[in-house]
Amino acid sequence: MIQINKLTKSFTSKTGKGFKKETVTVNAVNEVSFECKPGRIFSLLGPNGAGKTTTLRMIAGIINPTSGSAIVDGVDISQGNNEVKKRIGFLTGSTGLYERLNPDETLDFFGKLFKLPERELKERKEYLFEKLGINEFRKKRMGQMSTGMKQKVSIARTLIHNPEVLIFDEPTSGLDVITADSIIDLIRESKADNKTVIFSSHIMSEVDLLCDDLAIINKGSIIYNDTFDNFKRDMKADNLTQEFINRVKEA
Numbered sequence: 244m245i246q247i248n249k250l251t252k253s254f255t256s257k258t259g260k261g262f263k264k265e266t267v268t269v270n271a272v273n274e275v276s277f278e279c280k281p282g283r284i285f286s287l288l289g290p291n292g293a294g295k296t297t298t299l300r301m302i303a304g305i306i307n308p309t310s311g312s313a314i315v316d317g318v319d320i321s322q323g324n325n326e327v328k329k330r331i332g333f334l335t336g337s338t339g340l341y342e343r344l345n346p347d348e349t350l351d352f353f354g355k356l357f358k359l360p361e362r363e364l365k366e367r368k369e370y371l372f373e374k375l376g377i378n379e380f381r382k383k384r385m386g387q388m389s390t391g392m393k394q395k396v397s398i399a400r401t402l403i404h405n406p407e408v409l410i411f412d413e414p415t416s417g418l419d420v421i422t423a424d425s426i427i428d429l430i431r432e433s434k435a436d437n438k439t440v441i442f443s444s445h446i447m448s449e450v451d452l453l454c455d456d457l458a459i460i461n462k463g464s465i466i467y468n469d470t471f472d473n474f475k476r477d478m479k480a481d482n483l484t485q486e487f488i489n490r491v492k493e494a
């Protein structure tokens with residue numbers, strides 16, 4: 244379960260030189276509240292720069308909110324991010340991988356970091372490698388892999404400790420349809436295992452495949468938050484993408 248209440252993030256930066264130096268504040272996320280339930284997939288949908296990544300990074304304890312609160316699997320994020328990290332798997336575009344390691348070594352490394360017992364680590368690794376089609380390149384160094392291969396390994400590394408809460412920031416970004424499909428399949432399986440899943444996207448077709456609950460974020464504020472069934476039922480446009488565009492423009 245994820246419960247967030249009035250989560251807000253402002254970034255302040257300095258621009259210009261000498262006397263012309265100015266402080267600029269960007270209100271990236273503005274009093275955002277929503278709830279993600281176990282056994283359901285929650286989509287955070289929004290155009291570029293809407294505040295999706297910033298929201299997810301706060302939930303994952305990577306950055307501190309300016310104000311507001313988030314409870315992740317019973318843990319308040321303000322209590323420190325180590326407890327939160329044990330409970331979540333966070334996949335983002337910048338998920339780090341060591342160039343010199345192969346997938347086998349990578350998962351061993353992260354499994355040990357989470358103090359997984361050896362047998363559990365082995366079973367989990369084999370399951371994820373099979374599920375994501377990593378076996379054929381499990382001994383290849385990360386530095387020699389394609390974008391899609393790296394993304395698969397990033398996902399396996401994110402899920403190695405079998406977390407209760409899965410946070411995916413644009414999980415299929417840059418992937419071909421076959422690779423994207425195996426990731427969508429894994430997300431569905433996590434839902435069947437009663438995990439809490441949240442993913443961000445700006446691709447409506449992907450949302451259509453996975454979503455149970457939907458929030459649309461625009462310019463840092465939530466402009467829609469309901470079940471996906473209700474979204475489809477109340478739709479005025481001919482298709483989901485157009486409905487999304489209309490709602491963002493009308494907000």
Ligand SMILES: Nc1ncnc2c1ncn2[C@@H]1O[C@H](COP(=O)(O)OP(=O)(O)OP(=O)(O)O)[C@@H](O)[C@H]1O
Pocket residue numbers: 254255256269270271289290291292293294295296297298445
């Ligand atoms: N570290 C930062 N410093 C200053 N501004 C930032 C920082 N991170 C994000 N922003 C700003 O906050 C706003 C929201 O950015 P964010 O990355 O959360 O959007 P997004 O919805 O994930 O976009 P995209 O779909 O393009 O990835 C943007 O205006 C962005 O420029």
